[in-house]
Amino acid sequence: MANKNDNIKNEQSLSPSAVRRLREKEQRYETLLRAAEHLFVHRGYHETSVENIADRAEVSVGTVYFYFKNKEELLMKLFSEGVYTLRVVLGQAFLKADRPEKGFEAAGIAFFDEFCIKHPGKVAILFKEAVGQSQLLEEARRTMLKKLTDDVFTALMTVSESMGIVYKNPRTAQVVAVGILGIYERVAYQYLMWADEHDKNELSTIGRDAVNFIMGGLSEFKA
Amino acid sequence: MANKNDNIKNEQSLSPSAVRRLREKEQRYETLLRAAEHLFVHRGYHETSVENIADRAEVSVGTVYFYFKNKEELLMKLFSEGVYTLRVVLGQAFLKADRPEKGFEAAGIAFFDEFCIKHPGKVAILFKEAVGQSQLLEEARRTMLKKLTDDVFTALMTVSESMGIVYKNPRTAQVVAVGILGIYERVAYQYLMWADEHDKNELSTIGRDAVNFIMGGLSEFKA
Amino acid sequence: MANKNDNIKNEQSLSPSAVRRLREKEQRYETLLRAAEHLFVHRGYHETSVENIADRAEVSVGTVYFYFKNKEELLMKLFSEGVYTLRVVLGQAFLKADRPEKGFEAAGIAFFDEFCIKHPGKVAILFKEAVGQSQLLEEARRTMLKKLTDDVFTALMTVSESMGIVYKNPRTAQVVAVGILGIYERVAYQYLMWADEHDKNELSTIGRDAVNFIMGGLSEFKA
Amino acid sequence: MANKNDNIKNEQSLSPSAVRRLREKEQRYETLLRAAEHLFVHRGYHETSVENIADRAEVSVGTVYFYFKNKEELLMKLFSEGVYTLRVVLGQAFLKADRPEKGFEAAGIAFFDEFCIKHPGKVAILFKEAVGQSQLLEEARRTMLKKLTDDVFTALMTVSESMGIVYKNPRTAQVVAVGILGIYERVAYQYLMWADEHDKNELSTIGRDAVNFIMGGLSEFKA
DNA sequence: TATGAATGAGCATTCATTCAT
DNA sequence: CATGAATGAATGCTCATTCAT
Numbered sequence: 001m002a003n004k005n006d007n008i009k010n011e012q013s014l015s016p017s018a019v020r021r022l023r024e025k026e027q028r029y030e031t032l033l034r035a036a037e038h039l040f041v042h043r044g045y046h047e048t049s050v051e052n053i054a055d056r057a058e059v060s061v062g063t064v065y066f067y068f069k070n071k072e073e074l075l076m077k078l079f080s081e082g083v084y085t086l087r088v089v090l091g092q093a094f095l096k097a098d099r100p101e102k103g104f105e106a107a108g109i110a111f112f113d114e115f116c117i118k119h120p121g122k123v124a125i126l127f128k129e130a131v132g133q134s135q136l137l138e139e140a141r142r143t144m145l146k147k148l149t150d151d152v153f154t155a156l157m158t159v160s161e162s163m164g165i166v167y168k169n170p171r172t173a174q175v176v177a178v179g180i181l182g183i184y185e186r187v188a189y190q191y192l193m194w195a196d197e198h199d200k201n202e203l204s205t206i207g208r209d210a211v212n213f214i215m216g217g218l219s220e221f222k223a
Numbered sequence: 224m225a226n227k228n229d230n231i232k233n234e235q236s237l238s239p240s241a242v243r244r245l246r247e248k249e250q251r252y253e254t255l256l257r258a259a260e261h262l263f264v265h266r267g268y269h270e271t272s273v274e275n276i277a278d279r280a281e282v283s284v285g286t287v288y289f290y291f292k293n294k295e296e297l298l299m300k301l302f303s304e305g306v307y308t309l310r311v312v313l314g315q316a317f318l319k320a321d322r323p324e325k326g327f328e329a330a331g332i333a334f335f336d337e338f339c340i341k342h343p344g345k346v347a348i349l350f351k352e353a354v355g356q357s358q359l360l361e362e363a364r365r366t367m368l369k370k371l372t373d374d375v376f377t378a379l380m381t382v383s384e385s386m387g388i389v390y391k392n393p394r395t396a397q398v399v400a401v402g403i404l405g406i407y408e409r410v411a412y413q414y415l416m417w418a419d420e421h422d423k424n425e426l427s428t429i430g431r432d433a434v435n436f437i438m439g440g441l442s443e444f445k446a
Numbered sequence: 447m448a449n450k451n452d453n454i455k456n457e458q459s460l461s462p463s464a465v466r467r468l469r470e471k472e473q474r475y476e477t478l479l480r481a482a483e484h485l486f487v488h489r490g491y492h493e494t495s496v497e498n499i500a501d502r503a504e505v506s507v508g509t510v511y512f513y514f515k516n517k518e519e520l521l522m523k524l525f526s527e528g529v530y531t532l533r534v535v536l537g538q539a540f541l542k543a544d545r546p547e548k549g550f551e552a553a554g555i556a557f558f559d560e561f562c563i564k565h566p567g568k569v570a571i572l573f574k575e576a577v578g579q580s581q582l583l584e585e586a587r588r589t590m591l592k593k594l595t596d597d598v599f600t601a602l603m604t605v606s607e608s609m610g611i612v613y614k615n616p617r618t619a620q621v622v623a624v625g626i627l628g629i630y631e632r633v634a635y636q637y638l639m640w641a642d643e644h645d646k647n648e649l650s651t652i653g654r655d656a657v658n659f660i661m662g663g664l665s666e667f668k669a
Numbered sequence: 670m671a672n673k674n675d676n677i678k679n680e681q682s683l684s685p686s687a688v689r690r691l692r693e694k695e696q697r698y699e700t701l702l703r704a705a706e707h708l709f710v711h712r713g714y715h716e717t718s719v720e721n722i723a724d725r726a727e728v729s730v731g732t733v734y735f736y737f738k739n740k741e742e743l744l745m746k747l748f749s750e751g752v753y754t755l756r757v758v759l760g761q762a763f764l765k766a767d768r769p770e771k772g773f774e775a776a777g778i779a780f781f782d783e784f785c786i787k788h789p790g791k792v793a794i795l796f797k798e799a800v801g802q803s804q805l806l807e808e809a810r811r812t813m814l815k816k817l818t819d820d821v822f823t824a825l826m827t828v829s830e831s832m833g834i835v836y837k838n839p840r841t842a843q844v845v846a847v848g849i850l851g852i853y854e855r856v857a858y859q860y861l862m863w864a865d866e867h868d869k870n871e872l873s874t875i876g877r878d879a880v881n882f883i884m885g886g887l888s889e890f891k892a
Numbered sequence: 893t894a895t896g897a898a899t900g901a902g903c904a905t906t907c908a909t910t911c912a913t
Numbered sequence: 914c915a916t917g918a919a920t921g922a923a924t925g926c927t928c929a930t931t932c933a934t
Binding site for chain 5: 463464495496507508511516517
Binding site: 467470471474505506507508509512 | 917918919920921922
């Protein structure tokens with residue numbers, strides 16, 4: 001009896017309000033991140049104050065600083081999050097296909113269909129808010145985009161081999177990888193951030209045009 | 224004869240010391256612009272204070288405001304200047320060639336050889352500092368890049384005709400134009416802003432790779 | 447007994463240190479208002495900087511902006527405060543008397559004895575600092591003096607009836623009300639702001655002269 | 670023909686350009702004063718910059734400083750001008766009458782009919798812009814209003830004698846003089862600055878009410 | 893005399909960050 | 914953990930005034 005009680009007590013004490021608190025803590029973190037994302041995207045990083053973020057997340061200013069070292073860290077986290085999501089989207093699409101060429105194409109299409117359309121906020125964070133805001137951010141951006149370029153480069157090499165492409169200069173492939181990212185970035189930005197609703201709805205088709213263009217560019221290098 | 228004299232007199236009367244003052248005024252304006260450019264590029268827009276600019280131009284703060292309405296206008300002017308230069312560079316290269324394809328290629332190469340290498344500061348202003356800094360700037364950026372896209376689009380249509388390319392969907396050509404700008408933008412940025420000196424020196428070669436890639440992409444659309 | 451305890455408990459639980467903090471907040475607000483009043487009166491609104499106010503209140507500049515939206519709001523609040531106090535003083539004096547005539551006289555005397563002598567700072571704020579400083583202030587001043595004129599007008603009508611006065615033109619009474627305020631304003635200003643100490647001490651006697659003059663003016667309109 | 674031309678030329682050169690320049694100089698001074706008046710009245714003293722004044726007078730900033738020591742002097746001059754005009758208006762009206770009482774009344778009426786209606790800008794300068802703007806101005810205002818009070822006081826004594834009024838306390842008359850100015854000031858301000866067009870048109874009638882009120886107040890002191 | 897470019901002190905206001913409770 | 918009052922450095926901008934031409 002006493003044991004039972006104790007057990008119950010223990011069970012309760014193992015996760016009385018502690019569990020709830022932990023869950024709440026995670027939720028708070030998430031809420032803050034989403035609040036910041038929304039404001040950064042819609043008002044801009046510098047036009048958003050920490051108080052704005054706190055208000056939108058319905059917490060006090062101090063709380064923001066409990067979860068994040070400073071305002072910059074919020075943007076950093078959002079940026080990393082964006083890069084992570086993007087890499088996952090691209091990676092999965094690429095690997096799912098049975099042949100490299102198909103995978104490469106699929107990744108391009110996924111960029112528009114799975115990333116841009118589903119996470120427009122992340123596009124803004126990655127390609128607008130994270131640009132030229134601070135030393136640290138710029139550093140992070142360089143690093144992250146480096147990874148992305150490497151991903152594309154690696155995939156490109158596989159594809160090239162499969163397609164029988166041989167680059168005279170090893171850096172040519174690198175340039176192509178960078179260029180491909182450039183296409184994706186600008187096309188996404190142009191038709192998501194600046195275009196009218198109609199264009200946004202057709203982003204999927206637009207993406208396919210871009211992908212075709214890229215695949216054509218590649219075949220140029222065929223032996 | 225009399226006319227000649229009169230003209231000379233007029234020229235002189237129109238400008239005793241006034242001419243010098245006018246020239247000095249223009250020089251000041253230029254000096255301020257260059258000071259701002261340097262600081263914006265090297266420290267970033269928000270990290271540069273008006274006082275910094277004044278110091279670097281060796282004038283007082285008030286003088287900055289005599290020549291420019293506010294800090295934002297400085298960035299705006301630099302941005303416009305960059306777009307103007309870029310359009311001139313591209314336009315001249317395109318028109319100089321005897322065939323559209325050659326012109327299109329030449330323009331691409333000129334982007335790297337004549338614009339990026341000769342005006343690295345402008346590259347930074349156009350593709351980094353002017354991003355997400357203010358409502359007005361973003362608006363200007365959209366407008367200016369719209370023009371640029373239109374330029375590329377127009378050239379592209381000429382080239383396409385000459386190459387026997389027919390786009391099923393009229394927007395496909397637009398997407399391609401946007402994509403081309405994306406390639407140029409990112410390749411330039413990658414190898415000018417983030418790369419080591421070696422890469423910078425080879426930017427010309429790198430540019431040719433990019434151009435090849437683009438020309439290849441175009442031929443994809445050949446009937 | 448139990449109730450008593452509960453009440454005490456409730457009172458305590460409602461306000462552990464919160465009550466003290468609330469009180470401190472109110473005190474700060476008050477301190478800032480008084481600091482601003484003193485400086486506005488003695489140096490003038492435009493000659494007083496927000497830093498001056500912060501220094502005098504022994505807080506930081508930021509704190510001033512935590513309590514007040516901007517410098518103008520401080521003056522606005524002081525102005526409203528002055529108008530409020532004045533209306534209370536006049537209203538109470540008027541209502542305390544058993545006959546309207548007596549009340550009207552009493553209010554006049556109270557203006558000098560209870561308002562000017564006891565709140566000389568408010569006189570300065572109302573009749574000097576609040577004049578021609580900003581669009582908003584001027585608007586507020588018009589509104590507030592409108593209320594004051596209405597008060598005097600209402601009282602005047604009661605008095606007039608009681609004194610058997612009939613105004614041929616309804617606006618005549620309004621003009622008289624305005625005129626009465628003019629007398630009070632200028633006499634107060636003349637003998638409080640510009641006069642020597644001797645005059646200030648005799649402000650009470652001076653006020654009685656003014657009141658007599660007014661009451662005499664009224665009897666002019668007797669049928 | 671040639672002679673005629675020469676004569677004309679000579680005539681012009683006889684009153685060389687010196688006369689014209691002198692006239693122009695006076696005109697400039699006047700133009701500047703009027704420009705400043707208009708702006709001070711409509712925008713307020715602090716909201717008007719020296720550049721604004723220069724622009725409105727169609728001269729350069731430096732020229733303003735050639736004619737006036739500083740911005741404050743402009744307001745000073747306008748203030749003095751206003752006081753001068755006012756004193757002339759009141760004085761003439763007073764002296765024109767054959768009996769002091771009539772003169773006193775006439776002066777009151779002239780204040781509204783000849784001063785307020787004809788020089789509304791001066792009313793604003795005297796009773797609004799000159800209030801609490803600077804140490805010097807406030808000093809001047811005190812001095813000038815002192816003179817005005819003395820004028821009224823002197824007239825009042827004459828009138829009183831003629832009306833058989835004897836003030837027990839000599840200062841009572843002074844208070845009355847101050848009070849009379851207060852009435853004029855506030856009534857004028859209320860119906861000229863803050864009122865609608867209709868009231869402005871009836872300012873003359875309104876003035877008569879005010880004067881009646883004053884004359885009635887005086888008779889109160891009759892033995 | 894007139895000009896207008898140049899000055900620079902001065903000021904209101906913002907906002908990321910801290911910390912006592 | 915959460916709060917929110919407090920901080921104060923930083924900054925964009927204004928404007929009366931000067932002075933070389």
